[in-house]
Amino acid sequence: MDSCHALILGKAKDCLDKGIPVAAICGATMALASAGILDTYRHTSNDFAYLKKECPNYHGEENFQFQSAVTDGDLITASGTAPIELAYQVFKRLDVFSDETLDCWYQLHKIQDTQYFYKLMQSLG
Template sequence: MSRKPVHLAVYDSLADWETGHTTAWLARAGYRVLTVGPAREPVVSIGGLRVRPDLALGELRPEDSALLILPGADLWDTSDDLAPFARTARAFLDAGVPVAAICGATAGLAREGLLDDRAHTSAAPFYLAATGYAGGARYTDADAVTDGDLITAGPTEPVAFAREVFRRLGVFEGEVLDAWYRLFHDSDAAAYAVLHRATAP
């Protein structure tokens, strides 16, 4: 089955650990994962990984994508450099294409007004409140939250973040999704057999 690719935003200071489960298992499920940078020049993650983007943000169109993933980064809180990614998230959501944001990217979406009317989560309520956004009443104290086409999570929940992405894209469902989460979040060895039966070639 032909699928549109998933797009992973990459920028200087991106948090390496937040999207690894998501992108690895999407790739195993047959999705092509393409990286999108501010330009095509290499960026460097918090962990020192050098990434050369597959395309520049200006080349990205919602109709060509299955999902936009926005990882956290120091830059979300120290400058306006990543605001264009939040504006792109708005274009995706307006087009009915899912967006998944974790950690500092949730603050970027808050500043863009995208969390004012959607249930969401983040690192903590006061973190988003500091953006001056109007969505405090929609904040949910949960590991990850999906509201329609928007997925949000805090920095300590990369596994729950991945779970919500898999659910939204239909990669795993039901007991298989539950088993994946129990294995990688809870280290429940009993879940391995369920997941292996469902994903073995």
């Protein structure tokens, strides 16, 4: 592992230990797996079999969720094909929007139906 990656992964672990949310998508989930950080959290990644093959230090099999994005406490993980779902989980964890606004935001970006733009603007007051 490169020293810059070790520094970043150490910072991620410190943040989780202090109750500061950490989000990872795509290859970043693999780095967390390699560092053993995912072993005690419910999580997801790009592909379970690939994660197991490429990350021999990974021992979090029982916590792997076959979902596009997963939040467990302060850890948010997502498949590389799920950036909108990751953002949704981050916004939800940080309590950025009301449930109604968050739902409108998600629908607008997920299905790109302009009706949700107007609903989103209305939900913001």
